[in-house]
Amino acid sequence: MTITNKNKVTLQYGWNEAWEEKAALVRGEMAGKELVQARVCAQYAASAYRLISDLGDCTGEVSGKFRFLAVSRSAYPAVGDWVMVEWLAGEPARAVIHSILPRKSAMTRRAAGSVPEEQVIGANLNYLFITSALNQDFNLRKIERYMVAAWESGAAPVILLTKSDLCEDARALAALVEEAAPGVPVHVVSALHDEGREQLSPYLAAGNTIAVTGSSGVGKSTLLNWLAGDELQHTGGIREDDARGRHTTTHRELFLLPGGALMLDTPGMRELQLWEADEGWQQAFVDIEGLAADCRFRDCKHEAEADCAVQAAISTGELDHSRFTNYKKTERELARLARKEQRAGQRRRESAAPAAASRKRERRIESSSWEE
Template identity: 50%
Template sequence: MDLKMLGWNDHWEQQWSICDRKDTIPARIVGDFGQKYRVITEQNGDTWAEMSGKLQHELDSRSSFPSIGDWVAVQPLAGEDRVIIQGVLDRKTCISRQAAGFVTHEQIIAANVDTLFLVCALNDDFNVRRIERYLIMAWNSGVNPVILLSKADLCSNIDEKLGLLQESAMGVPVHVVCAIENQGFEDVDKYLTTGSTVALTGSSGCGKSTIINWLFGAVLQRTQEVREGDSRGRHTTTHRELFLLPQGAVMIDTPGMRELKLWEDEGGLSLTFADIEELRRSCKFTDCRHEQELGCAVLQAVSNGEIEEKRLLNYHKTLRELKFQAKKEAKSNSKQTKRGTKTHGTRLKGQALVKQLND
């Protein structure tokens, strides 16, 4: 297979040319099954892969391990239907979140994505505040977010929900789609350009797998009905997988999320809440927290109905979460340094993040 069909371009060619990749060939990870991977190479096509012991030893964090969408250097094995991953090319973009549980750990959702479809169903599971969190994750990753409001056939007040979303998605394309009625196909199709990488994310049951089947024109992913009681979905996609669409783009499907814990802030908070960030410049006090202070331009905007109160509350909640996460990361990195563990290549930015979020 020509790797250009999978997104290989001058950027990756240049990166490959300056690396010492003796006895290896480039490949892209198209399936992430934990310890095992599916990759595609130009010479071997679709095949199984696993990391070399040396690479596992060199990589200093789980988030540095190969993930879906990564470009890797692999070593073919003579007479075997598998290859060994010897290196990972630097990521162009990286979508991640804080992994579930109490341990500070970054979980990679997808790498080297150009456009991220944030899928939200237009049923009882529609949630503007959740979409705001997904937008922060998207902006932090460096990808272009696009909101897809799915299952339009189940909604009788689409305009009302679009109105609720308008304030939170300023500057972000929003498309209403329905695979059953073939609604919005042309709106989505324009993002699927040859060589581009598009990923889908959203809560369980929002319709990601259905959208992939719809765009491909055949059943690639299994689907399940949502629960009738609360419109919440059941997990259908259990691993991350990359598909080549007829339009020429590659699409990454990811398992549905029960909750989204943000990993860190790379400016996503300011972009998602740009209206609040802009108004804070007009506050009487430079250290205004937008809670009870006199002369607060943000609180005045809420009082005037210019900003929804729930949006401001979500801003405060998210800011607290990011500060807490940054402190945890800084504390974790400090412990690792004291113990003499490797820190090369890790994200030792906790202290800087705490300062940034407090400014």
């Protein structure tokens, strides 16, 4: 497939030969429609999107058929997705979304509510900037939790320790983070003092998509404005009593930076509810998984078993006990989530069965009436 000058807008937003090949398959399946590619740049409500395409900027909604076939919340478009749309004439510009191109990566979490459901925070990411402020809200265990979701996403995680101007010994805290996130780059930055920008330049190459995530008040929008050299997002202060942030970003939105990178700003999360992330959990705690391989018993629970390499490492100080506690806590949480999802899936199948049977009976009746 060939990229031409007519793709100059979407090229800025990451369109390339690989995406063109995927789009060609969709066009082949929907030969009767004039489809163009667009990227989801913002989501304002459950099904209200802002799209950017080579025909311009527009709002978009999914088609009725798309809505009918969508089996879950995560099957709907998310910010960062490439979608195939049908452009509608008139003002303001609108488009109908018919298909999502297969995602190469996606950061997800469990959506709020009692029903276990996956929510996509951002799609087709190259890097995930996990931000944590160097103030009294600094929490290693919270960073570990974000690492689980980051490794599961398929994007490369990078940890940014923001507001270094508020910390007397930022390097000491950075060393603790490096121990808690083996193999992950850790950068100390201060937008206020313009410190650390050069460390981030390798990630900001043209065409790269970076999502910025973290709790409220860690400086995600400030980071975006700093790297953009312009106030793209409104920023707010933090509460003086506990250094917790106030929500200033209310929706997810993708911004094009001057150097050509794309940055996804996200609302702060009080608590990251994990979705299915067994692989991410193992990667986030790869040091403990490595110790576990030396345990005497393959099914060792690392509690009171003989010759447990993990407990031995805790005894000698090689492994921090609070990190191990978080490892076990996350393991239990993911196991509970898997059980709840299994039960919810069974209920969905049971509720869908009568409707499917009814549709089958209707088709038989309709067929027999035609035969008569």
